[in-house]
Amino acid sequence: MPYSPLTPDILAQLVRIAGPKNVLTDPERMEPYSHDEVTDPAYHHLPEAVVFVETADQAAAVIGLANEYHFPVVPRGAGTGLACGAVPIYGGVVLSLEKMNRILEINEAALYAVVEPGVRTADLQKEVEAKGLFYAGDPCSGDSCFIGGNIATNAGGNRAVKYGTTRNQVYAVEVVNPTGKIVRLGARLQKQSTGYCLDQLIIGSEGTLGIITQATLKLLPKPQHKLDLLAIFPSTEQAIGVVTQIIKAGITPTCVEFMDNITIKSVEKYLHETLQDSDSGNYLIVEVEGTSEDDMDDKAVLLDEICTANGASSVLVADSARIWQARKAFAEAVRAESLIVCKEDVVVPVDQEPQLIDAILALAKKYNLITRIASHAGDGNIHLNILKNPDLTYEAWQEHVDANQQELYTLIYKLGGRLSGEHGIGSKRKVLMEEFTNPDELEMMRAVKKALDPNNILNPGKIFDVE
Amino acid sequence: MPYSPLTPDILAQLVRIAGPKNVLTDPERMEPYSHDEVTDPAYHHLPEAVVFVETADQAAAVIGLANEYHFPVVPRGAGTGLACGAVPIYGGVVLSLEKMNRILEINEAALYAVVEPGVRTADLQKEVEAKGLFYAGDPCSGDSCFIGGNIATNAGGNRAVKYGTTRNQVYAVEVVNPTGKIVRLGARLQKQSTGYCLDQLIIGSEGTLGIITQATLKLLPKPQHKLDLLAIFPSTEQAIGVVTQIIKAGITPTCVEFMDNITIKSVEKYLHETLQDSDSGNYLIVEVEGTSEDDMDDKAVLLDEICTANGASSVLVADSARIWQARKAFAEAVRAESLIVCKEDVVVPVDQEPQLIDAILALAKKYNLITRIASHAGDGNIHLNILKNPDLTYEAWQEHVDANQQELYTLIYKLGGRLSGEHGIGSKRKVLMEEFTNPDELEMMRAVKKALDPNNILNPGKIFDVE
Structure with missing residues (x-):
């Protein structure tokens, strides 16, 4: 081209x-x-x-x-x-x-906001929370990322277990499409069945099908009560196994985050802090919201029972600020250890997650990889960071990474998973995307891209190559 | 063609x-x-x-x-x-x-079902409820419609306020695409950002982009507590105005249904029954779920306060079976009155609904139309049934209907609404679809259709014409 x-x-x-x-x-x-x-x-x-x-x-x-x-x-x-x-x-x-960074409207009566794409996610959160409202999208990079990018990548983040990903927060988008038309897709409606759902097609298409120039977002009343529990488990499997049990017990947590012990230590070192019970095992952070103090107490008791029955060595009401600082410091801590990192963002069905984590650890041993793992355990999304081995050349390390990817993704697709839970494909994972996606599905994606962007002008070479 | x-x-x-x-x-x-x-x-x-x-x-x-x-x-x-x-x-x-009517799997541990498209929605509901689980999709025609059709039209129904429409219940679909390939789209994942969201594009495309041959559906734990409140309001505006107030108070009702007095009387006649307080006004049925008896009591008190403050003449705990029988009898009652009916399925933002209902009634007067109105008030979706006037010829009546549609849809699109909330466009609303949809959006839909179905084989002449 x-x-x-x-x-x-x-x-x-x-x-x-x-x-x-x-x-x-x-x-x-x-x-x-x-x-x-x-x-x-x-x-x-x-x-x-x-x-x-x-x-x-x-x-x-x-x-x-x-x-x-x-x-x-x-x-x-x-x-x-x-x-x-x-x-x-x-x-x-x-x-x-x-x-294009203006919040154009926050409608308190009808619970929506209209924003330009360059609005920082955290700024929107702050603005609406000041009015007693709530924007549920919450990527880990919320302090710096923009709403437009959140929509383009269907950003996930910390509250996806309860509220879904960014695509679930969007009523409508205004886009400049690849032929230069300004089009409004979607509508501020709870339901509709009026032609193709082009809004959802554009969301997550990583800027290849349209430039988002405005978005109408869903707002909610701000949750009144919130609680973070920290459960510490000797084994990964015990920790992750709790997730479906919580959901089956009728509790929809806002999020469930997992950090393995190696990663906890790495974060401690980066923050120069000692974290709660950090010697004993793996962290599971469970955040729940509720309608009243009583409701919160009931949920805390039930969660304690479930975690303890599943082998937790301790279940604590967490110091929310500190524990979330630790979780959010994960990416920075990794970066402090090495600038050369392969970040896998794999996702599998929640019930397949223990099997995947076992496989990740086994493969790391097999290929001599230095790994840091944090997981949005509540939604099966694992951030596997592979740090460059100091004793290997870049090329030699890359060979290990490539071999690991082949085995890892073969397993992940067998488990019903996908390449990326929330980071997207971009150009970095394009080759893997073309290799692991069903060819007929890929052909449909290409057909859609060619139909909407006949000159291949908009963000070419991302997700997949057109030819 | x-x-x-x-x-x-x-x-x-x-x-x-x-x-x-x-x-x-x-x-x-x-x-x-x-x-x-x-x-x-x-x-x-x-x-x-x-x-x-x-x-x-x-x-x-x-x-x-x-x-x-x-x-x-x-x-x-x-x-x-x-x-x-x-x-x-x-x-x-x-x-x-x-x-193709088999339930292939109900996975109780991981909360999903795999079904063929010909499974009756009510049969799936019954099967999963027997296991203490819950399928949230619930079109009014649930006793007879199929899951495949629900997906093809993105069926809405009675629980959409809390659980969304059918598209929100689907993890993945297997489709035969228009070129005859069998493709699985979507995955059993809580989040993913791995290429275009073709599953959501297919859902609601009314069989024009793919034949659904299998679906993987989300299941939930069965809600433990449920309550139906019937609030009776002298005016439509008071009734509908309550909806956003309930949501802002932090209660997400499962559904909020509205029936105006003319419709209540029509249903009474059809069922040969006298409904609760049916002389006093318009019905608002509010269904809420809760985690405990206490939670239900709290919600009932709060709902009573909100409805009363907004002018309800009475708020009763409803006889659920009877009140839902009445609501679901709406379509049958209309049919008993006339076989020739124009069924509009309009949808607007919830906060615009009172304005729309006023306009509907004013237009009915202007064009001498016999109307029956029931509304999924919680999501802005109004079923406006226009019965053929016995004293007009079909052609003369159709002229009234056409003139009414022109004024009505001009207003609806101005209010941010759409042609169909849940019935779809099919061939019946195609001309209106082509008239009221933004031409650039329509061009994008046509481009997608042509790209995926180059020979225009699959359900041609539905939603829009390709040329």
Whole structure:
């Protein structure tokens, strides 16, 4: 797919569309736009220009130009991705949404918010909570990521067990589609059966089918009562096995997080702190919400019973702030240990999770890998971080990683799992995506992409290659 | 789109695929397959053959043949549709899924069921409830409709306020796609971000993008406590206005149903019964679930307060069986009054519902229409039944209906609503769909259809015309 380079004429037109202050071409200033949170320089690519749009009309005009002259456009939010989804692997334009960062409406009576894509997730959470409301989406990177990126990757996070992922928080999106039309998809409705559900198709398509320029999000009343329990288990299997038992007992936890002992130690070292009972085993953090103090007490008792019966050595009411600081420090702690990390974001059915964790540990031994594991155990999503061995060359380490991936994903797909629970495919996992996805399903995805983006302008080379 | 007629050679091949007992060509025996629940004969069309498939392979072989010889294939479940979605408007094959009616698995530990598309919704509900589990999908036609049809139309029903529509109950579908491939879309996962969400695209596409041959459905623990409250309001606005107040108070009702007084009287007449307080106004039925008796009592008190503060003349703990019999008798009661009925299935944001009901009543007066209204008030979905005036010819009545639709849908789209909340578009609402849908959105839908069904074989002429 030979794309046209950005000629001086095209650049001049981009400046006319967005204004001179909104077009960068200086490599030094463009450097931050050459990568996401993947620190390995092998995955960095400079764009030919960065264009900051301030309106959907400007974004549409850029796409119009891209179709006319045939250059790629890569939409970008906060750049907190972990799959190189916003990295311009074929050059062209990085279209940054960071200046479209207004909360346009918070409707307290009808429980919704209308936001631009560059709104920081944590800012929206804060704004609505100040009004006694609640936005349920909550990726671990919430302090820095944008709502637009959350939608583009169908971000998961900490509350997905109870509230679902980002796609469950969205009523409607306004997108600039790959042919440059501004289209509103979805509606502020609890139900509808009025044609194809294009909103859900766009959500999670990683900027390959549309640039999100506005979103209408669901709000809820703010939960009144909340409790974090920390249960400590000698074995992984005991810890994870509790999840379905909790749900079957009629409790829908907000989230259930798992950290194995190696990871707990790594976080302790990073935070220079001693965590609760950190010598005894593996952490399971269970967060529940309730309607009253009594309701919370009842749930705490029931959870204690379930965890204890399943072998927990202790069940404590956790110091929420500290335990969540520890959980959220996981990514930073890993980064402090090594900049070269392969981050797998695997997901399997919850009941298959113990089997997967066993396999991960066995494979790590087999391939001599240094692993750090944290898991959104409540939804079967495991973040497996594989740190580069200091005593191996990059190439030799990569060979170990590749061999591990082949065995791991063969098992995961056999268990009914998928490549990515919440990080997405981007360009980083594209080869694995093409290898492990059913060819007929992949053919349908390609057909949809070609139909909606006939010139392959929008974020090409992501998720899969078109040809 | 000139389709090929079913020649004797094609029929012989269909018999080879499905077996002689599974192919009908006798017009009399095919009559039940010429219509759905739309009783108006103007919407009935005979197919050239009805083929009952027993496996996905057989369905795939029929689709292969259809692509080879270019004849249309119309998938059909129980035929309880209300939009002619399963009616073969261009002849060809009606492909009935009624013989694929096995519940393949109910997994109590991991809370899911695997079913064939011809399983009756009520049968699945009964089977899982016997095991202490719960399937949340619950269309009003549950006693007769099939799971496959529920998925194809994204059926809504009575519990959508709390549990969402059918699309929220589905982990994965196996479909025969329009080129005859058997593909599994989606997965038994709480979250994933692994390519396009084709499962949600197929769900609600009314058989135009795939024939559902298997589904993996979410199960829940059976709710332990349940309560139906009947609140009676002098005015519609007071009744409907309560809905958002209940949700803001932190109660998520399972459902909130509304029946206006004219409709209550019609149902009373049909059932030969006197309903509770039926002279005093409009019914709002609120169903809530809870974790304990105490929890139920708290909710009942709070609901009573909210309803009374909003003008309810009385709030009663309802006789659940009787009140639901009355609500579910709505459709039958309407049919007993007239076989010629225009059923609108409009949906608006919940907070816009009072305004819509006012407009519906004003327009009914303006156009001299006989209306029966029941509403899934909790999700903004109003079933407006317009009965043929006995003193008008069919054509004259249809003119009134058409004029009413133009004004009504102009308003509904202005309010952020859509044509259909749960019945779908089928062929019956296609013209309105093409008129009221944003042209750029419609173009995207058409592009997707053409990409996945290049020969326009699968249920053509439904939702929209391709050209």
